[in-house]
Amino acid sequence: MTKRILLIIGGGIAAYKSLDLIRRLKERGHEVRVILTKGGAEFITPLSVASLSRERAFTDLFSLTDEADIGHIELSRSADLLVVAPATADLLAKMAGGHADDLASTALLATDKPVLVAPAMNPRMWQHPATRRNMALLQADGVTVVGPNEGAMAERGEFGPGRMAEPMEILAAVERLLGGADLPLAGRHVLVTSGPTHEPIDPVRYIANRSSGRQGHAIAAAAAAAGARVTLVSGPVAIAPPAGVTTVAVETAREMLAAVEAALPADAAVFAAAVADWRTAGEAAQKMKKNGKGAPRLTLVENPDILATIAHRAEQRPGLVVGFAAETEKVVEHARQKRLRKGCDWIVANDVGPGTGVMGGTRNTVHLVTGEGVEDWPTMDKDEVARRLVARIAAAMPKGSA
Numbered sequence: 458m459t460k461r462i463l464l465i466i467g468g469g470i471a472a473y474k475s476l477d478l479i480r481r482l483k484e485r486g487h488e489v490r491v492i493l494t495k496g497g498a499e500f501i502t503p504l505s506v507a508s509l510s511r512e513r514a515f516t517d518l519f520s521l522t523d524e525a526d527i528g529h530i531e532l533s534r535s536a537d538l539l540v541v542a543p544a545t546a547d548l549l550a551k552m553a554g555g556h557a558d559d560l561a562s563t564a565l566l567a568t569d570k571p572v573l574v575a576p577a578m579n580p581r582m583w584q585h586p587a588t589r590r591n592m593a594l595l596q597a598d599g600v601t602v603v604g605p606n607e608g609a610m611a612e613r614g615e616f617g618p619g620r621m622a623e624p625m626e627i628l629a630a631v632e633r634l635l636g637g638a639d640l641p642l643a644g645r646h647v648l649v650t651s652g653p654t655h656e657p658i659d660p661v662r663y664i665a666n667r668s669s670g671r672q673g674h675a676i677a678a679a680a681a682a683a684g685a686r687v688t689l690v691s692g693p694v695a696i697a698p699p700a701g702v703t704t705v706a707v708e709t710a711r712e713m714l715a716a717v718e719a720a721l722p723a724d725a726a727v728f729a730a731a732v733a734d735w736r737t738a739g740e741a742a743q744k745m746k747k748n749g750k751g752a753p754r755l756t757l758v759e760n761p762d763i764l765a766t767i768a769h770r771a772e773q774r775p776g777l778v779v780g781f782a783a784e785t786e787k788v789v790e791h792a793r794q795k796r797l798r799k800g801c802d803w804i805v806a807n808d809v810g811p812g813t814g815v816m817g818g819t820r821n822t823v824h825l826v827t828g829e830g831v832e833d834w835p836t837m838d839k840d841e842v843a844r845r846l847v848a849r850i851a852a853a854m855p856k857g858s859a
């Protein structure tokens with residue numbers, strides 16, 4: 458179906474790729490209107506944009522003198538989707554700050570439509586705390602990000618993340634966003650916990666476990682691909698946060714519980730984190746030193762059970778609560794008991810016994826324990842487990858209430 462796309466081209470060398478993007482969007486039958494920022498117009502001309510889009514290119518010169526023709530509000534409201542490519546550090550900062558001092562930033566502030574940004578800049582600018590901060594704000598606002606990719610930069614000898622995503626990647630992200638309403642979890646909020654927790658012993662030591670976060674992160678990514686708004690509450694992991702997901706980083710079980718409660722309400726919640734069951738009774742304020750009198754005794758106290766706490770809530774209990782059960786023996790029997798004890802709807806039970814390689818590995822063998830019975834799933838990649846679980850969650854959502 459034909460959609461109307463407002464493409465904002467910022468000032469960067471990657472602007473030439475946006476000409477190709479216009480062509481690809483037109484090939485798909487979309488209408489494309491283009492705003493060239495002042496910087497963008499230094500790299501490509503309004504004439505080349507107009508030739509490809511078969512519409513006049515909008516520039517600041519036009520908007521400031523000729524509002525009567527088509528206003529910036531109309532320009533952003535008549536679009537189904539706004540795409541910013543290349544999104545420069547400056548343009549992203551303006552968006553994050555809500556500035557409106559040229560046609561592009563004004564159109565972006567005036568819109569109530571989905572916005573996709575394809576950042577492009579020098580790797581140091583991309584990694585600068587100010588850009589990190591702006592990106593976090595934009596993602597929290599619901600802006601979708603595609604790229605940037607790693608690679609050699611236009612500046613000689615520079616390498617790193619900062620290359621704008623390729624036109625075909627941007628096109629794929631556009632199609633995902635436009636098709637979003639038809640996706641099975643569109644309009645739903647899915648909450649996922651992932652990774653281990655770290656429970657401090659003293660400022661340099663902590664209690665942890667072997668969880669990599671792969672299974673939980675894969676579930677968050679699969680839920681986002683199914684159209685859900687996803688909040689991922691993750692303990693310390695070495696893997697990247699999935700694209701298109703709001704990730705909240707925490708360290709301890711108590712922080713994880715607080716972040717989960719802050720993210721409610723949710724339509725479904727999946728508790729894939731390997732939460733430490735115990736923490737030390739009192740974290741030492743200073744590094745514990747050897748004093749020649751033998752090893753210290755650690756007194757452990759129990760951490761809050763996040764899954765059980767949320768599943769037993771009277772208010773704002775997610776419609777579907779899914780727990781995991783890491784077991785080393787009597788996997789299904791223990792999982793059945795765990796489902797009842799913790800008050801959750803489903804348990805995904807996995808055998809993490811010695812030699813299975815599940816903890817930290819990429820594959821998983823699980824059993825889905827529901828109120829109706831037990832399904833044994835074949836061994837598969839954690840990504841595939843995630844997709845199947847998300848498909849089951851989507852099928853279990855009450856109809857028509859998103």
Ligand code: CTP
Binds near residue numbers: 710728731733763781
């Ligand atoms: N879980 C949690 N908070 C905790 C402990 C566990 O939310 N403090 C969640 C996990 O995310 C998982 C489920 O509870 O979804 C089961 O975790 P598991 O470690 O298998 O169970 P335990 O509660 O540790 O039970 P047991 O000691 O019997 O294995």
